[in-house]
Amino acid sequence: EVQLVQSGAEVKKPGESLRISCKGSGYSFTGYWITWVRQMPGKGLEWMGRIDPSDSYTNYSPSFQGHVTISADKSISTAYLQWSSLKASDSAMYYCARQIAVALSGGYYYYMDVWGQGTTVTVSS
Amino acid sequence: EIVLTQSPGTLSLSPGERATLSCRASQSVTSRYLAWYQQKPGQAPRLLIYGASSRATGIPDRFSGSGSGTDFTLIISRLEPEDFSVYYCQLYGSSRYTFGQGTKLEIK
Numbered sequence: 001e002v003q004l005v006q007s008g009a010e011v012k013k014p015g016e017s018l019r020i021s022c023k024g025s026g027y028s029f030t031g032y033w034i035t036w037v038r039q040m041p042g043k044g045l046e047w048m049g050r051i052d053p054s055d056s057y058t059n060y061s062p063s064f065q066g067h068v069t070i071s072a073d074k075s076i077s078t079a080y081l082q083w084s085s086l087k088a089s090d091s092a093m094y095y096c097a098r099q100i101a102v103a104l105s106g107g108y109y110y111y112m113d114v115w116g117q118g119t120t121v122t123v124s125s
Numbered sequence: 126e127i128v129l130t131q132s133p134g135t136l137s138l139s140p141g142e143r144a145t146l147s148c149r150a151s152q153s154v155t156s157r158y159l160a161w162y163q164q165k166p167g168q169a170p171r172l173l174i175y176g177a178s179s180r181a182t183g184i185p186d187r188f189s190g191s192g193s194g195t196d197f198t199l200i201i202s203r204l205e206p207e208d209f210s211v212y213y214c215q216l217y218g219s220s221r222y223t224f225g226q227g228t229k230l231e232i233k
Contacts, residue, residue: 035222037170045162045170045213047222059220095169104157109176110217111160115169 002026004034004096004116011122012086019082020119022096029077030054033099035112036070036081040092050099051079086123093118127151129214131225137233144201146228148214153194158217161190161199164227165210173212174199206232 007021022034035050049060053072060070072079079096097112128151138144148159156177162170172181174190177197187202201208209232214225 044227045164045215045224047224061221097170100175104176107155107157109157109179110222111172111175111215112162112170112222113172113175113181115171118169 002098002114004098004114006094006096006116006119009120009122011124013125014086014088014123016086016123017082017084018086018121019080020094020121022079022081022116024077024079024098027098030074033101034070034072034079035097035099036068036079037095037097038064038092039095039118045095048081048094053077053079086121088123088125091121091123093120095119127154127216127218127223129216129223129225131212131214131228133228134226135229135231137231138204139233140204140206142204144199144204144208144230146199146201146212146230148192148197148199148225150195150197150216154216154218156193156197159190159192159197160215160217162213162215163208163210164213165207170213201230204230 003025005023030053033050036048038046048064049070051058051070053074069082095118096116098114100113130149132147159177161174164170178190189200211227211229213227216223
């Protein structure tokens with residue numbers, strides 16, 4: 001079974017650092033990009049960025065560039081999302097998802113087919 | 126940057142009725158890059174439709190997607206109790222993804 005399993009809920013203080021994880025199983029981890037999506041309380045989904053685990057190439061949404069770092073360790077099939085200095089506004093649910101980029105009839109299709117269960121991050125003094 | 130606008134914001138219907146959800150892009154897009162997701166409270170999103178009209182694995186055939194250019198539609202032909210949740214459209218383009226703001230489908 002293809003799965004993405006995320007690390008558990010975190011409670012941090014402003015200014016602290018944090019790294020959350022997303023472990024893939026049941027498929028070739030280096031064959032698919034991993035994306036990260038933020039959902040603030042009661043709000044919609046926001047794409048943060050993605051990583052190609054095969055070479056750790058990343059690209060970010062302009063809204064998140066410079067505020068978070070996405071990385072991966074292909075040896076343990078795990079992707080990471082990290083902050084060096086958290087703010088209260090970082091409090092949210094964070095999801096990782098597997099990106100599909102597949103060539104079918106007519107060209108490439110892009111979507112996210114498997115999602116992690118989410119990691120709640122709470123930043124409060 | 127392309128913006129996706131979903132309407133209505135909230136849709137109130139009864140089980141058995143037909144639901145029509147709209148997703149409009151601020152400029153013409155490639156339909157192969159348009160997907161729909163369902164999110165139930167406390168759960169991660171679930172892929173419903175990719176390529177604007179292809180159902181994902183395991184998705185019931187009461188869910189269908191259509192559209193091209195700037196206008197896309199998700200139709201749920203006969204609402205089941207488990208279908209009442211939030212639905213998002215999503216677009217891939219310029220090496221990034223954009224989500225619509227979501228439509229909440231609630232029981233009338």
